[in-house]
Amino acid sequence: MENLSPEIVLRTKGLSKKFGKRWAVKDLNIEVHRGDVFSFLGPNGAGKSTTIRMILTLLRPTAGSIEIFGKDLQKNRSTVLSRVCGIVEKPDFYLYLSAYENLKILGSMTRSVRRDEIMESLDVVGLKSRVFEKVRTFSHGMKQRLGIAQALLTKPELVILDEPTTGLDPQGMKEVRELIKKLARERQMTIFLSSHLLSEVELVSTRMAVINQGELVTQGAVSELLDREAMEYSMEVSPLEPAVELIRRLSWVELLSSENSCIEVRIEPGRAPELNKILITNDMEVSSFYPHRTLEDFFLKVTKGTSEI
């Protein structure tokens, strides 16, 4: 019989880290499935970087365990990390070496890398023309792309990125987001990325977890999490009055306002398509129908407004 449950690439069990008397991460249980672009979301200081550092063995957990590819990380560190690539905070390279030398050294620590492989990965991120220039001449955005080139080079199955668009201009952010989606789509890599930029998560992620004050708030598919709560919608409907009358008769829809052919309603989770269908089958012309909800609303709600973002 075919096993339909997704393969878990990364799992933390009761993962905790204490600095002095303060719990930076407490009893964290998350699961990342193969093929996910998994966003790890939380306000500044929530424990995202601490978690990533534990996953990449930069920090020793105070308690709990980490499994990657079904293997305990502590016991199988070398084997596991040969299939993982991580960039923590910002990609820092040896500034006195060229892009080529950096990739050669860092890539060869995982496996033997050939010159053509280095050139190919630099080509993908658009740095082939700067291959022999010292990294000290690179902008922040170029270093970020070089970091991704390094990730491509070792052909990892799991790529861990800590706030990959931090410090980039809008164009740079867009490029990195496109690159992340491309890695997941074309190279079947599982991406685990932390971010405090909600728009970023909405644009690239398939699944997410929200962490606040070191503890997991929620996790799941982005679409499911966002649709779980009653959402507000706006719609342009003609004619207006019959539509308002019709909506008032529906117990699962709350009318919020109506003017100038625009209606605002609150609908029970998952029933927006049903309302749209009712309006159309009753000969009403629906020219627009869109949710008010954003990930930001969701995030502020689940973190009970403690976020500073």
Place this chain on the structure above:
Amino acid sequence: MKLFWFETYKTFSRWRTYISFGFIALIVILTEVVMKLSANEILYRMMRSFEKDFLIFGNVLNGWFITAFIMNSLHIHIPFLITLVAGDIVSSEATSGTVRFLLTRPPSRSKIITAKYLTTLFYTTGLVIFLALICVSLGLILFGSGDLIMNYQARFRIVFIPETEVPLRMLLAFTAAVWSMTVVASLAFLFSTVAENSIGPIIGTMAVVIVFLVIGNFPFDFFRMLSPYLFTTYMIFWQRFLDDPISWEEIARSATILGLHSIGLFLIAFAAFNRKDIKS
């Protein structure tokens, strides 16, 4: 081996590594040229204390003597030059942030720290060999060869080493100097492992070396009592190879103590690096 090669490549790709070699070349060339220009004055000062008692002939102010003279006067400078790399080799990775890349790769921390330590020893050895080569070659070119006369004033001894024996004695002396400098390198390496910047380990190591040298040379009973416990006391054991007879027992004792210091310091660095949380 691959990690050692990468560390060596990185070390010798940085210009700061060559400061030490440049400084040594400059100071040796300057010293030997000045000594050549002031040869008569130096010879007079050398000979006046024992020319009444001994009949000395031949080339006394020769390349071997100049080499021994420079070795004697560089016991502060060389440790400082060693700390420039040894104190920086681990901490610079933390300062630049590259430690995060380095420690998330498959090789274990144990392998990485060992490769860095071997690179530190390689650099230290290279620096002392460079000193030896430039001292001896320039010395022999400018001053020629001859018997070596060592005047150990503190022990009221004058030692004559025949020209034929000098090269081997010098080789052994420089090997001992490498062994001594390994302790300084290990100390700087330890500080580099626990620090997040390079200045601290360099200053810290030099502070320890200078304080120990000062304590070891104070003419008071209390400090004399401490002297056997200071590694700096044993660092000039290379001089025993330019003595007659050679005190093998003293050499073995000094080499053992210094070796144990190096191993001990490395093991502490090894443990500290393996347990270190990378927060930077």
